[in-house]
Amino acid sequence: MTVCEAPGKVYLFGEHAVVYGEPAVPAAIERRATVTAEPRDDDHVRVEAEDLSLDGFTVEYSGGTGDRPDVDVPTPLVEAAMGYVDAAVEQARAAADAPEAGFDITVESDIPLGAGLGSSAAVVVAGIDAATRALGEPLDRRELADRAFRAEYDVQDGQASRADTFCSAMGGAVRVEGDDCEPIDAPNLPFVVGFDGGAGDTGELVAGVRELRAEHEFAADTVASIGDLVRTGEGLLAEADADAEPEPALLAELGELMDFNHGLLAALGVSARSLDAMVWAARDAGAHGAKLTGAGGGGCVVALDESDASETALSFTQGCEEAFRAELATEGVRVVEP
Ligand SMILES: Nc1ncnc2c1ncn2[C@@H]1O[C@H](COP(=O)(O)OP(=O)(O)OP(=O)(O)O)[C@@H](O)[C@H]1O
Ligand SMILES: C[C@@](O)(CCO)CC(=O)[O-]
Numbered sequence: 092m093t094v095c096e097a098p099g100k101v102y103l104f105g106e107h108a109v110v111y112g113e114p115a116v117p118a119a120i121e122r123r124a125t126v127t128a129e130p131r132d133d134d135h136v137r138v139e140a141e142d143l144s145l146d147g148f149t150v151e152y153s154g155g156t157g158d159r160p161d162v163d164v165p166t167p168l169v170e171a172a173m174g175y176v177d178a179a180v181e182q183a184r185a186a187a188d189a190p191e192a193g194f195d196i197t198v199e200s201d202i203p204l205g206a207g208l209g210s211s212a213a214v215v216v217a218g219i220d221a222a223t224r225a226l227g228e229p230l231d232r233r234e235l236a237d238r239a240f241r242a243e244y245d246v247q248d249g250q251a252s253r254a255d256t257f258c259s260a261m262g263g264a265v266r267v268e269g270d271d272c273e274p275i276d277a278p279n280l281p282f283v284v285g286f287d288g289g290a291g292d293t294g295e296l297v298a299g300v301r302e303l304r305a306e307h308e309f310a311a312d313t314v315a316s317i318g319d320l321v322r323t324g325e326g327l328l329a330e331a332d333a334d335a336e337p338e339p340a341l342l343a344e345l346g347e348l349m350d351f352n353h354g355l356l357a358a359l360g361v362s363a364r365s366l367d368a369m370v371w372a373a374r375d376a377g378a379h380g381a382k383l384t385g386a387g388g389g390g391c392v393v394a395l396d397e398s399d400a401s402e403t404a405l406s407f408t409q410g411c412e413e414a415f416r417a418e419l420a421t422e423g424v425r426v427v428e429p
């Protein structure tokens with residue numbers, strides 16, 4: 092039995108625009124998905140995913156095309172739920188050159204689903220790592236990140252960047268621009284997350300931005316402006332002392348860019364009333380800045396605040412179900428049991 096766990100992430104800035112080749116800076120946070128993989132004697136895959144919104148279910152299937160789990164749930168729901176685990180198993184089989192490998196897989200996660208904290212990337216990264224290790228064919232981190240990207244890319248119909256999966260595999264803060272992925276040195280930023288209890292549909296939201304961008308030059312300019320502010324932000328991070336506590340001036344400047352980034356994302360139609368309310372609650376409480384994180388539509392906001400004020404204000408904000416401090420996960424995917 093092999094157990095691996097991988098972190099979720101918040102976007103300091105750059106989501107959505109990263110899909111069109113602009114740079115983005117996500118940072119891994121200490122909320123993890125844990126995947127257990129046990130090879131089987133046959134080619135079946137049995138998945139136990141208690142945290143899925145379908146009230147938790149256990150299914151067994153042999154994988155491959157056309158085959159679906161024998162459960163009393165509509166097929167699109169099952170596909171939506173199983174897509175990422177399925178894709179991770181396919182990538183692990185391909186990487187280990189074991190197309191018929193079967194597994195018993197268990198997924199546990201403390202990352203809310205579909206809420207912008209990269210639960211899909213964490214499940215895929217931990218899943219491929221656990222399954223390839225279980226087959227005796229461990230991958231190095233970069234190859235794992237690449238395989239995980241391909242899994243997300245397939246499930247999201249070709250609309251995925253490398254950002255979430257690379258960040259989850261490597262940990263810390265990273266910079267992603269197209270195929271160019273690098274860890275970056277960043278000070279330990281005081282992230283506070285507000286979660287509205289809901290979720291957004293990543294595929295649908297990405298498709299919406301794609302359409303707007305194709306239709307209107309000003310929408311394309313908005314995406315390009317996000318790229319500009321990310322370049323400004325990464326310049327600030329590059330000048331900062333990564334080993335010291337972040338200077339108040341740095342937090343103020345990063346916060347201003349986060350506020351701007353939220354405004355541009357809202358212009359692109361991916362915010363929501365609940366996300367805007369949480370962003371304003373954090374700002375009113377004195378956060379340096381606040382924005383939605385991830386695909387949007389519902390889910391989480393991230394604020395920058397070294398005091399407790401934003402977390403407290405968020406926890407009293409109508410529509411905010413949970414507020415918590417998100418510690419930077421300096422370590423990416425890791426083995427819990429080899
Ligand atoms: N605990 C889990 N068990 C099984 N599958 C999971 C689990 N957590 C996430 N997933 C898979 O990931 C999907 C959610 O991924 P999606 O990309 O929509 O949101 P996200 O990754 O949480 O947010 P974002 O991509 O905006 O950061 C779920 O529908 C499910 O397929
Ligand atoms: C919206 C998006 O930019 C981030 C989702 O966490 C999609 C992607 O990068 O694949």
Ligand SMILES: [Mg+2]
Pocket residue numbers: 209210211212255293
């Ligand atoms: Mg995702």
